[in-house]
Amino acid sequence: MALQQIVEQTVAGLGYDLVEIERSAGGLLRITIDLMWAPPADGGEVQATGQFVTVEDCEKVTRQLQFALEVEGVDYKRLEVSSPGIDRLLRNEQDFTRFEGEVIDITLKEPLGAAAGGQVAANRKKFRGTLERVPAGGWQIVWSDEPPVKPGQRVSKKRVPAPLQALGFTLDELREARLAPIVDFKGRGARPGAAG
Template structure:
């Protein structure tokens, strides 16, 4: 079993989801976790330090049993600019401001920033499980003069992430909380790393699309959508 498969199985077994994981040349393993939806709704409490510590302890135990070599393990939240890796993420953050980068330029640009909405003809109130199976989406953006709508398919996207919404009066709108836990395999360090990431998904008002819109054409590509687990 690969180390990615071990991480996925262990984290999901504890009731969390893996947003991403990476391994540096120096042996550092970084795992980003989140809590799944509960009955189609966001969990009451975001991932905190205790959650990261729990996952860290279990991962260290399992990787020792599986004889996976590493020097340090760091488990944290995905951050305010949480990546969108699959259709389930798109369905979860419907109505939020996102930034997408296309694999190929459309009308001279690859990056688009706007509000994520369901594709034309799809009700936003559609069952989340059904929405999570869709591959076509739309982002409403402004060109400085008027609102436009860009329709795109998931296989046209190189990367996508939430746009952080900062509330300087205190807590970030929606889910907010920073947590990180890291331990060294060599020194068996049980202390927490001093810095951490935050995850947030502040709701954004969904604007109405004007009649003027752009439609990204379907393209054949051998690449896979970035942002998932390292293979």
Template sequence: MAGNWQQTVAQTVAGMGYELVDLERSAGGMLRLTIDWPWAPGQSERFITVDDCERVTRQLQWVLEVEGVDYRRLEVGSPGIDRPLRHARDYERFEGEVVEVTLRAPIGAAASGLVAATRRKFRGVLCRGSTPGAWRLELLSDDDKRLGPKRAARVATARGAGDEPGAAAQTVRVLDFTLDEVREARLAPVVDFTGRRPGKRLPQQAQGEAEGVRNDKLA
């Protein structure tokens, strides 16, 4: 492929006012990218539509041809319900959402018997940590069943007041971490008896319309 095609794609998407969430190239020559609207604190959510995907597709087809980038297929889509979290602003944006975090290294001795020392993956509600740059997962029930009442340096218990005045304090299992410890993080789809359903930020209809815009280009 000619030149730095990743930079070409990123600059084109940003120049059109979108955020490049993810970008990959398969062995078969497919370029697949995910776009979203940029976010700022206090700003209302905007959702990617099929028109946005088609607009980016048309522009990239022209740019990649001019730049001499060789590819077989181009696919542009919306983030979907399992959107990756790659930057600090993503964590800020999705604070309070259910997130799956995979650590770079097993939790090791910090587990102190609360979870397997080889465990890397955790699922819970994303919260800010107690220090700048730190984050916390309030682990959900599936994780909670595996944890005991003890404390550990990394997997610990935190006590908070109940929701109602006079209610008893509740014990919440938490995982504290920093972004440099994370190998991968993404929004966790919520599963109910009818199957997967999206979180509050991406209606199913909008997701279905935006995903799967494909355009072929013979190499």
């Protein structure tokens, strides 16, 4: 049985999605897993679950994979099982559907060229914005080139915000797409109903 098939069956059997298999120098076999996800049955809006892969999840998959790989005689020196992290790679249509409405980073295979209409540099290939589904089918990223407001900075009420821009794309036009690694170090927000 092929490595891909062994790993997919083992990971799916434990109730996880296989994100990536990577073989590195020195015999390292790196497996990336995520929690199972299915689109809403009623076709409604996609909701974030707020659940993440834990260390215990990785340990459970590691133990089962060690057994399965030994039985199948797969050669490796070290096995590493991990979560996709906050900058998770988006690889297929299901990933894009799952993370619709999230901020993502995309890199195009080819620069925009003259199709940009003059608002975006013709040689630009990298964008960060909100992932949206286009009604006609396909995807777009929506962003503003306005710099973010720094904490404590005063903003004039007369200031006109930069316009939003949108770029439609197909998965074939992408070199890479990832969730944007945005971290809020301020901690949890105030609890509802708590006195300020």
